[in-house]
Amino acid sequence: MFKNSTYIKKNIKMAWPIAINALLMQGMLMIDTLLISPLGEGSLAAMGIASTIVALMLGVQNALANGSQNVLSRAFGSGKESLLSKSFLSGMIINLSVAVLFFTLVTIFKWPLIKLISHDTHLYTDIDAYLSTIKYALLLTGISQVSIALFNAMGKTKLPLLSYLLTMPVNALVSYYLIYGLGDFSGIGISGAALGSVIALGLRMMFLLVCLRYQKTSKLSFEQASDGVARNVRLHFKETFPIAANMMVLAMGLAAYNLLYTQLPTEAYAAIVMITPWLSALSQFVLAWAVSSAITISQAIGSNNLDTLDSDVSLSIKVTIAVSGIIAFASFILSLVIDKIYPGHSQTTYQALAVIAPLYILMPLIQGYTTVHGQVLRALGKTTAVFNINFVTRWLIALPLCAFVVLVLNASIFWVYAVTVFEQALKIIPMRYQARKFLREFDSKKAKELMYE
Structure with missing residues (x-):
């Protein structure tokens, strides 16, 4: 304790x-x-x-x-x-x-x-x-x-x-x-x-x-x-490049989402523009915990202190869920006052905000769970695995689905925004499976391979 x-x-x-x-x-x-x-x-x-x-x-x-x-x-x-x-x-x-x-x-x-x-x-x-x-x-x-x-x-x-x-x-x-x-x-x-x-x-x-x-x-x-810096640079870059590629994949995917959102009615699109910066700011607190967990886990790997690695990861996940719950509650409070923050807009815009409120309140719980597993995988040196999961879920599944919902079905803002929540939900099983798999296999030999000496 x-x-x-x-x-x-x-x-x-x-x-x-x-x-x-x-x-x-x-x-x-x-x-x-x-x-x-x-x-x-x-x-x-x-x-x-x-x-x-x-x-x-x-x-x-x-x-x-x-x-x-x-x-x-x-x-x-x-x-x-x-x-x-x-x-x-x-x-x-x-x-x-x-x-x-x-x-x-x-x-x-x-x-x-x-x-x-x-x-x-x-x-x-x-x-x-x-x-x-x-x-x-x-x-x-x-x-x-x-x-x-x-x-x-x-x-x-x-x-x-x-x-x-x-x-x-x-x-x-x-x-x-x-x-x-x-x-x-x-x-x-x-x-x-x-x-x-x-x-x-x-x-x-x-x-x-x-x-x-x-x-x-x-x-x-x-x-x-x-x-021996040349070898270190090569191994260092091999580990960090998938993280940069992952960022590009997510950033370009976000741009594609925004392009699809512009096809919605003006009031619906305005609702998404209003709420997005606030949700992005709140999500930083969950991400910060996940990153600090990755730092602590990486330090333990460097010191070859692997006895408590599994319990530390489990604890990080539990605390992340708790932090995500707090952020979800903050999102709920935000949904109650968003019309006060942005006064003077049409009733249709406020209705659109109310319709997607359950989705963005739920999002931190799912996103926090996948984020901490992604950071664990990176701490274990499995940066390519994170890239693969993000690429498949966003570009091969979620974005084509969003395009279909917007351009073919002409669906309401609820179903369009629900695709982003669905994308995060898709990551839960592969992220958890990969993190647990590599964690079980991780030992002193694999820790030494990550030291790039």
Whole structure:
């Protein structure tokens, strides 16, 4: 009982900063949106188009860093500073290489991308202005995300949170000054928002690197890291690439869902647009617990402490279900006040919100269960298994079904939205089966294979 209490407290200590971090990441985009809004719809649309391009690339980098997080957690758990240094350098090489690739692609193919995404020539100048500056965020984030992954792997999740809390006010103040100016400086408009974000991200990167330089938990050594790093990079990438591919599959699938939702009546589509950001924010708390569980499990694998692995996984699942229950209750409360949050809309829109309420209240319970099993599989190094399950359930089953329900049956919003819940339900059996299977087979030999020494 005491051990269980210690395990839960340790994970909660790691989980809540991870959840707040995720919310603050979304907040940085909200800052730019609020600041640019007075410039008019054209500037907002231009920023939305440009940020969509960069957000997809940043999402891939973030997914790679999340994969590195499990590798770094195992290295930290092993207590071997040389392995931790090597894993950190490998993660940095992979993420920075991808960042440079994306930066180069944006630089060379900027105009073909702009013309592909938008056909409104009036927006091109603003899109170009924002994209030409915000692309530097790719390089800065490439370093920051791996640094954050290392802090999380060490259990120091509050430091990344502190980096966001320090830089968000800088982002807001500097961006406002650069957009609108002050005194003799008249501002540079939409590119000022991008430059403000880049300056804030640069400050965050410097803060994290200084913290890494002076942290005392583990000594990072470039000399130790460079020995055999090529093999480590190869194995590291082999494990983390399916996570990035998984992110792309889910992101493109989400875009396909949104495209299908636009075929619904305007009021029904408006209802989905209203509720989605809130559900996304609430889901971060379940995800944060699942991620912290994966870190703890990875640390145990690194230290070859496998005696309690099965019980730790079982406990993580139980707590995730409990957290999911709390989020489901929060979703229920949200359903009661959503019309107060968005007043002045038609009764048809509010009816659509009421119709899908049982579905989005149920969703956290199912999604939490599948999420924690997915994180367990990743902690065990089975990232390809998670990719396969997500690809099959979303692209081969759920999206074709959604298209049929929307385009052929012309069904109501309830049945259309129910497909997303059905997709999550489809994952329950394969996720649980795979996690239990690999957990039963996992032993010291398999743990050693994951160390990439």
